[in-house]
Amino acid sequence: MDATLRSPWFRLIARLNAELVHATNDFYRERGVAPVLMPITVNSVSSPMGLGSDSLPVRVDLFGEPTYLADSMQFQLEFMLRMGLSGAYYIMPTFRGEDPDSSHLNQFFHSEAEVPGGLDDVMRLVEGYVTTLCARLVASPMAEKIRSVAGGLDHVTDLAGRDRFPEVTFEEACTLVGPDGLEDRGAGAPTITRAGEQHLIERFGGVVWLSRMPRQTVPFYQATGADGTARCADLLLGLGEVAGCGERHTTREATEQALHEHDVDPAQYEWYLRMKDRAPLRTAGFGLGLERFLAWLLRHHDIRDMHLMPRLKGEPTWM
DSSP, rough: HHHHHHHHHHHHHHHHHHHHHHHHHEEEEEEHHEOOOOOOOESSSSSSSTOOOOOOOEEEEEEEEEEEEOOOOOHHHHHHHHHTTEEEEEEEEEEOOOOOOOOOEEEEEEEEEEESSSSHHHHHHHHHHHHHHHHHTSSSSTHHHHHHHHOOOOOHHHHHHHOOOOOEEHHHHHHHHHOOOOOOOSSSSEEHHHHHHHHHHHHTEEEEEOOOOBGGGGGGTOBBBTBBBBBBEEEEEEEEEEEEEEEEEOHHHHHHHHHOOOOTGGGHHHHHHHHHHHSSSOOOEEEEEEEHHHHTTTTTTOGGGGHHHHHHHSSOOOO
């Protein structure tokens, strides 16, 4: 604690977090997207350990009832859109059971939103959000400090001035990264490794959308396109994936089929299936990890340094 209190680094992190939250609220207010209040516990995890999931749910005992800490409140954001909102967003903690390392945290802050529409709509929303954050930071009193820590502001001003980010499909990316950039996680199709992501980031000038992944390698809730690939995309930046987005299944039937294909028990998702049945709606959403964005912003290579009050698996907390 004493070292944190004396650290100019953590003072900067605190100020940057505040600016990101202010900028997020302003961005969505201008677009008529509503902030929503969410619990941090769920009964239906959004990334169950089936095919296409690399997220380990965190189970806890709450008043004698087994439940889970939120890995994402995406399903609940979908529910909120059925309350007549034109869009919904929040920033809140995400809990996952993985071991932390230089690019992964088991507890981090998620900026998530869900809007009516499809994949293209949410990709444009993410681009607008990221460029807005960059523009706000370049214009903020912290710009010179960011320049000093990061060794320049060129990467931030570059993104702030872009309208669209380049895109590469998964099929195209496999050819670009080669066998050394792929791995098989047992889902029946390869995935791009961290080294493969870095190759793509460098090749496309610092930022790129990786889209149209094989449907069996992504969670069950991602809708499928006419070509059989998932209607989803990851924004690669800095350490790798900074934001992930996708279109959702509209109907109960499509969701049930996806649960079956991903070998996920539909029983715990009955409320979600019932919602799709009673109020079908085409929506898409995304989640952006604030710590990964900050690591890119400051050109820092260890995401574990982004928390003033860390909650790292296996390590005691001091507050």
